[in-house]
Amino acid sequence: MRFLALITILMVGGLLFYGTPDFPAWGDPESPASLHVSPYYIEHAVEDTAVPNIVTAVLADYRGYDTMFETAVIFSAGIACLFLLRIYRRKSTTTRLYRHNLTGITLRIAKGGKLPEGSAEFERIDSLWVPYDMIIKVTSRLVVPFVQLFALYVIAHGHHSPGGGFQGGVIFGAAIILYAISNDLRRAFRRLNEKAALLASAAGVLLYAGTGLMCLLLGGNFLDYSKLADLLYTDAIMARSHGILIVEIGVGLAVMAVMVSLYYNLSSAGRHDEGL
Amino acid sequence: MESLLANFLAKYNYWAYIGLVMIGMYAMIAKRNLVKKIIGMNIVQTAVILFYVSIAAKKGKTIPIIAHGHEDTGHHAVQALDYISPLPHVLMLTAIVVSVATLGVALALAIKVYRQYGTLEEDEIAMRIEEQ
Numbered sequence: 126m127r128f129l130a131l132i133t134i135l136m137v138g139g140l141l142f143y144g145t146p147d148f149p150a151w152g153d154p155e156s157p158a159s160l161h162v163s164p165y166y167i168e169h170a171v172e173d174t175a176v177p178n179i180v181t182a183v184l185a186d187y188r189g190y191d192t193m194f195e196t197a198v199i200f201s202a203g204i205a206c207l208f209l210l211r212i213y214r215r216k217s218t219t220t221r222l223y224r225h226n227l228t229g230i231t232l233r234i235a236k237g238g239k240l241p242e243g244s245a246e247f248e249r250i251d252s253l254w255v256p257y258d259m260i261i262k263v264t265s266r267l268v269v270p271f272v273q274l275f276a277l278y279v280i281a282h283g284h285h286s287p288g289g290g291f292q293g294g295v296i297f298g299a300a301i302i303l304y305a306i307s308n309d310l311r312r313a314f315r316r317l318n319e320k321a322a323l324l325a326s327a328a329g330v331l332l333y334a335g336t337g338l339m340c341l342l343l344g345g346n347f348l349d350y351s352k353l354a355d356l357l358y359t360d361a362i363m364a365r366s367h368g369i370l371i372v373e374i375g376v377g378l379a380v381m382a383v384m385v386s387l388y389y390n391l392s393s394a395g396r397h398d399e400g401l
Numbered sequence: 402m403e404s405l406l407a408n409f410l411a412k413y414n415y416w417a418y419i420g421l422v423m424i425g426m427y428a429m430i431a432k433r434n435l436v437k438k439i440i441g442m443n444i445v446q447t448a449v450i451l452f453y454v455s456i457a458a459k460k461g462k463t464i465p466i467i468a469h470g471h472e473d474t475g476h477h478a479v480q481a482l483d484y485i486s487p488l489p490h491v492l493m494l495t496a497i498v499v500s501v502a503t504l505g506v507a508l509a510l511a512i513k514v515y516r517q518y519g520t521l522e523e524d525e526i527a528m529r530i531e532e533q
Contacts, residue, residue, distance in 0.1 A: 130431035138423045145415045146408075152460030154482055159459065163488045164481035171467050171479065179465040179487040180494065188491060195495040202502035209509040286466065291498045380498055387505035394512050 174365040176284045184289060185369040185376075189348040192372075193333050196379050200330045203383035207323070210395030223247045226257050249311060251399045258307075265307035272300035280377045284366065290376025297377065298384030305385075310393055310400030319397065322386040329379025336371050348372075414455035421448035433523040435514060439507045446500040450493045457489035465490065 149156035166183050176182040184192050223232045226248055248257075280293030305313035337348040345352030350368025351361035359367065393400040409416075421444055428441025465487035467479055515521055518529045 127431050130427055133430060134423050134427045137426060138419055141415075141419045141422065145412060145419070148412065148415055149456065150411050151414050151455065152458050154459040154462070156456050156486075158453075158456045158489050159481075159486040163486040166487055167465060167481040167484050168479050177467040179467065179484070180490050183487050183491045184494060191492075192495060195499055198499050199502045202499075202506050205506050206509040209506070209513050287464070289494075291494055295498065295501075383502060387502070391505060391508050391512070394516070 173362065174369065175362050176366050176369060178284055178286065178288075180287075181283045181289050181369060181373070185372045186348075186350065186365055189337070189372070192376065193330075193337065193348070196330050196333055196376050199383050200326050200379055203323070203326050203386045206387050206390050210390045211397075212395045222250050222252075224250050224257065229257055248309075249399070250309075261307045265303055269300050269304050272303065273297060276300060276377075276381075280373060281370070283373055284370065290373035291380055293373075294377035294380030295384060297381040298388075301381070301385045302388045305388060305392070305400065310389065310397065313389075313400075314397070317385060319386065319389060322382045322389070324382075326379045326382035326386065329375045329377070329382065332375030332378065333372050336368060336375070340368075414451070414458075418448045418452040418455070421445070421451065435511045435521045435523065436508075439504065439511065442507065443500065443504060446496070450496060450500075453489040453493045453496075457486040459485045 166179055166187060170179045170182040171177060174182045174186050176186075220236065221234050223234060224230070224247065225232065226246055231250070232247070276293045276297035278293075279288035279296055280290055283289030283293070301313065301317055304316065336350070336353075339356070340349045340352045341347050343352040343356070350365040352364075353368050354361045354364035357364050357367050389397060389400075425441045425444030425446075425448060428444065429438050432438055432441065459482070462483055462485050465484045467484070511521060514526065518526045520526060520529070
């Protein structure tokens with residue numbers, strides 16, 4: 126098996142090696158990737174859309190269909206993960222475990238007894254002994270707001286600097302995942318629960334497709350943002366710039382929510398208990 | 402001989418991506434553990450990303466963001482040769498996030514397999530299926 130695999134891999138590598146002399150040299154300005162539509166994008170992006178970051182302009186305007194369906198792929202990946210893993214049946218445990226955060230004592234509460242779920246002093250845990258990591262929790266509490274702020278900056282400033290909906294959405298999702306790792310999943314649910322995450326991912330895709338539909342209703346082509354000019358009180362070029370921003374916000378929302386929902390489902394294997 | 406070697410070294414980006422493809426495909430074919438196969442798949446995706454981004458490069462040119470583009474549009478013509486090609490970057494930007502999403506689905510399937518058969522080793526899974 127290993128030997129066969131090695132032979133196959135060597136053949137694939139040999140074929141790729143054999144084809145490489147026909148490829149353009151490293152840093153060749155005449156490479157086919159830079160020849161056909163790419164010069165048009167570089168030379169006309171600013172006058173067409175008033176967006177200096179050409180990658181953003183191509184992503185959300187010239188190749189808007191591609192990005193819309195990529196967002197749909199991400200959304201369906203989040204949904205697929207939910208359908209594969211989520212278990213709604215509750216475990217039939219009669220006892221619950223709580224940790225007193227200040228002393229680290231674990232309480233076992235038999236059936237019938239109940240502690241308030243939102244109590245700050247007690248925290249529900251699933252295994253018998255889980256240490257309370259004060260340093261990790263305090264540090265992540267200090268870091269998370271700044272990461273979120275930076276994510277919003279990356280989304281909003283994607284027109285002028287490297288950034289945009291995908292990157293900002295991933296950073297925002299990472300902030301929430303950091304919170305969920307440093308505390309536990311139950312606390313993360315109190316900030317952003319499962320339903321809100323799924324609704325946000327659907328809302329992001331809907332915002333993207335809805336913007337396209339709005340252009341259609343206003344008499345243009347699908348995703349032709351210049352038709353939004355009257356709606357946004359600007360000229361056709363700035364309307365394209367603003368349309369890109371709206372779409373990027375949709376992408377950011379969808380990506381953030383899908384990342385968070387993937388983490389929720391994978392880290393707890395669909396049970397949505399305390400997680401990792 | 403020397404020009405051959407120079408040609409070989411000049412295309413080092415392709416050798417890196419071919420190496421990554423070979424490593425990733427070997428992991429996907431030869432490894433028995435499902436998580437290792439998933440890691441192999443991710444390495445192949447990384448190789449494709451490296452390939453696309455490297456063919457966009459132009460020697461000595463800058464990133465595809467027009468300098469001072471928001472200040473004086475129209476005063477100076479933008480030359481396509483001054484900026485690297487934005488198109489492969491756009492394609493790979495979405496591909497990175499989609500690869501994370503497919504990674505999530507692959508891991509979900511692995512968890513599902515583990516729940517069903519109690520193992521992630523391919524030969525043991527085949528054994529359990531035959532037992533049933």
